[in-house]
Amino acid sequence: MKEGLIRKVPGVSVVEIDLSRAEDKDLSEISQTMGLALSLREMKALKEHYSRPLTDVEIQTFGQTWSEHCIHKTFKGIVEVEGGRRINGLLKEYIMKATKELNKPWCYSVFEDNAGLIEFDQDYLVAAKVETHNHPSAVEPFGGAATGVGGVIRDILGVWGEPIANIDVLCFGPLDLPYETLPHGLKHPKYIYKGVIAGIGSYGNNMGIPTVSGAIFFDSGYVGNPVVYCGCVGILPKGFYVKDTKEGDYAVLAGGRTGRDGIHGVTFASTDLMEDTDRLRPAVQIPNPLVEERLRRAIITIRDRRLASGITDLGGGGISCATGEMANRSGLGIEVSLDVVHLKEPDLAPWEIWISESQERMLLSVPERNLGDVLEVFEDEDVEACVLGRFNGSRRLRVYHRGLVVCDLDLEFLYSPPRAIRKASHVEYVPTPCALPEPKDLAEELLRILSDPNIRSKEDVIRTYDHEVRGCTAIKPLQGDLSGPNDAAIIKPLRDSWMGVVISCGITPFYPDPYWMAAASIEEAIRNNTSVGGRRIALLDNFVWGNPEREDRMGSLVRAAEACYDFSKALDAPFISGKDSLYNESPLGPVRPTLLITGIGIIPDVRKAVTVELKEEGDPLYVLGVTRNELAGSIYLKSKGLNGGECPKVNAKISKDTTQSLIKAMDSGLVAACHDVSEGGIGVAAAEMVMAANLGLSIDLRNVPSDVNRSDVLLFSESTSRFLVEVKRDCVREFEEILQGVPHCKVGVVGGNSFRIFGLDGSTWEVGISELRHAWRGVDGP
Amino acid sequence: MVRVEVKLKKGHFDPEGDVTTKSLRDLGFPVSGVRVSKVYTVELEVNDKERAMSLAREMCRKLLANPTKDDFFIEVLAGEGGVN
Amino acid sequence: MVRVEVKLKKGHFDPEGDVTTKSLRDLGFPVSGVRVSKVYTVELEVNDKERAMSLAREMCRKLLANPTKDDFFIEVLAGEGGVN
Amino acid sequence: MDLSRAKACIARVGGTNCDLEMKVALENLGLTAEVLHMKQILKRGLSEYQLFVLPGGFSYGDYVRAGAIWGKEVHSKIKSELEAFIDEEKLVMGVCNGFQVMIEAGILPNGELVEVPKAALANNMSAKYECRWVYLRVERGGTPFTGDLETGEILKIPVGHGEGRFIPASEDFLKELIEEGCVLFRYSMPSGEAAEGRYPYNPNGSVYDIAGICNRKGNVMGMMPHPERAFFGWQLPEERNVPYGDGKRIFQGIIKYLQKY
């Protein structure tokens, strides 16, 4: 590097860097050695703007604020698609656009604050947010996953929400991966799996927030990049959502102490995970749910007493981003002193305090008259708090350390980073015929699929999460003593209302066409929600993709985002929040592109919710929706190691009509049980209904609405928009009436003590319930 | 038999140690700090000290410790079923 | 400084140890059993070895161990802030 | 006493997290229930209350051992206050973490706050947290907490804990507990026969399938399962169209007792 670019400021641990004299290669080197993850273009923008030297505190501020994590460079940037088309931001052009056009009056605050807010009823709001914590979990599975949960809980607190439920969706490499094949520096999927699950359970359980919804997938595409989604749902009285920081208000920092943990977490999440994971030391965070539990109490008290004017969590970028964002969104400036921050260790440099991502911290803005009360509330709950600074009208971010100004930045400039430009190119998925001879014994196939790691019961994980704490869980992830897999969870958040919040997931990472994969995920989230009786569904999107600077990764991302717009609109379900995690690359290549869609619905009366298990001998079973020969990415093919086939597509009209009719039938009290048909097709869905009830069923594949001429395809295809519905015996006529115009057919009858399948050619197969259960759960009893 | 002690690395904050410190002080003990670590006493089916040591190291690497945040200390003990 | 090791009494089940045993065996290690214990490294504000020992014993009785299931072992260590 | 004058104190410290549902259950039956931080209890004392509840959660992060730190705090700070409370035949109830606290504070199984606990709640045999519904057999009806129940009745109530395996200090002591009617609830099969350690009916491996115990008089009770999570019909895992669940029966016992108190 050129001589004299960097100068130590006497008396304090601050250095000054003179970018104005730096050459391109110096700029890149500075970005590298300071761990900024800023591109040359961004470094040059800094150089151009500042003729004076910048302190390390200031440069780090840019590194944080302009990071992928904090400002969603890729999703807000410009995308140049092959053929000259330019997309003016994926968020704006697709995700937010759908919401804007749907224009739902019940969307209260979307894409703005730490979490999306929708109306629950007249007086209450529901807050929802889902985040990823992939990189930290790959390095330190327990702490990474636990702090992921802790972080998303703070997003809910950050909109004054009382957390009422957690969500976790996890993707790992195969647990039986031979150790020898694991590249150096990566951790074995089993180690990651165990740690992540323990971490999620530990944090949620400790906080007393039920973990009620989620999914687990296994695939070799996740060996180098495990995926950990953590979500949280909260509730708050509408009038208590305050976001009104004023000049003269104090900035109060509360919660855990600030240390070196998690420094550069943001930039860490914005670069490839290419290095030996064990060497990325400072980035691991030690979870401390006990502190967050007390913090939660204090914040809800402060909310209820209306003592503060604003709140935000400290996530990526630590104090630097929280203070900057709060000042900026309120059109203000702020002065901050680093000397008052409670530290874990004494010798932190100012820039470290400034950007540390120590967990369990929140920032509040407090009017002068309430400052004493706020500090008292924190003290009562044994939460450390300090008055970090004060908001003013300067529009500047000014930071003091030992009497010296170590950072003085113009917020306008700080929050108008150069827009990223990404290039995208995409090769469409062309279905190849899959050469799969029709197997003779479908019973055997079914048992094999039921025991596939992706299908198997996840009970041994789910029961390590407390899903009953708070006493508000009306529909649990597992149904009854026999642990049937319910499609969605329902929380009854208010004491004197029967209404429930319905929480569901949709995720179909194995479908090879990114557009239809996204469509299927959206449709699945809605379908799962509908299965238990949810309606008026809001969506959250969470993209986990590879390096967006590579055109192919970007290409598939664009296709998936397009589907988000198309199907959010067509299915009448707005996005309210979301997040993207890009740069998921490892020595084994990019992560399998994975989109999680979370569905948040409501149900007017939790007592009317529908569950998965068959109820009554003699009831008819219906299939709703059309089964097509769509095997691409299905568990049926995947479990045989085969590719090809058509990708499941979504017919929005059929889907919408079906869910609407089904809800109507449920509200009329005609439906005894319902299950959505997804991975493993009708075969697995029906088997799950049987196992959950310990009650047999026969189905006749000849009656399944379809144009398919193979029994195995009928049984295992993963076509979308389908449900299995047990209709109360004496309600058949009424049900048929409501279902008019929607593809449906009676295919079976509940009864007996086995699962019987009648094939197209008249062959029949029969499997005992206990055989099913052994395959799916490994045990027979509860 | 080997004894493996797994400890949070220096510099990492130990929430359990912190809470334990407070509780002990509260109970009147003159304590200024506590660190908590875990000890695995592992019975190995091998009789060779060297081999026991290298196995233990391997166990730490693969399961018992995470070098990102933990230090580990191994001690090979004599004893039944262990090294003689 | 004192080191207090809290260990399950002999004959008591150690579920965590059993799970660890199984995991290690699954990974191919020739392990026949694991017991897990906890070590508290306590910095005491006293300089007298005897007193440190008796305080540690008291801490075990009052907090660190539950005699129904735990044994404890105390070692007084030299070191900063501890016994010289 | 007149129920409108009876009051419950639900205690909490950092990490307690099942206090609100406890309050909801008690209030539903017409009791006034206040959630008080230990700090407030130290200031206000317990004299105005007839029911003292140690609810579930992860007090102090459950560090050292579940319930240990709070247990020792209770022992060192409100021992005499609580002993007087028990002597006056008021009610003390611990659920889950609260039960762990009672064991660690020596409140149970002895009924007085001894320094060295005579039992332990060790980690589950599965070495995992277990959240599931279990069947409980009422071993002794007619106590203050089981006044609404008969011996031999089966209740369905969920557990959620990682350390719930009851271990008595000795065989003899276990015998004593049984003989003196201190074993209140045992994990059982749905049919009512003893679980005899069978997982998952006995979810944690408790000795003698013990799920909850009380003192001789029966006015001090601790249990691992959460009756407040099985209070309303809609909380139940299967039939949800009933107004209440089995957990309510335990609270009803409390109400009955307090009305007579």
Ligand SMILES: Nc1ncnc2c1ncn2[C@@H]1O[C@H](COP(=O)(O)OP(=O)(O)O)[C@@H](O)[C@H]1O
């Ligand atoms: N990919 C995305 N899709 C939809 N909404 C997004 C996406 N990325 C960010 N948002 C929205 O932008 C807002 C700010 O998000 P974020 O920066 O993640 O907040 P935080 O830093 O608190 O986690 C949130 O409301 C979030 O839902």
Ligand SMILES: [Mg+2]
């Ligand atoms: Mg946030």
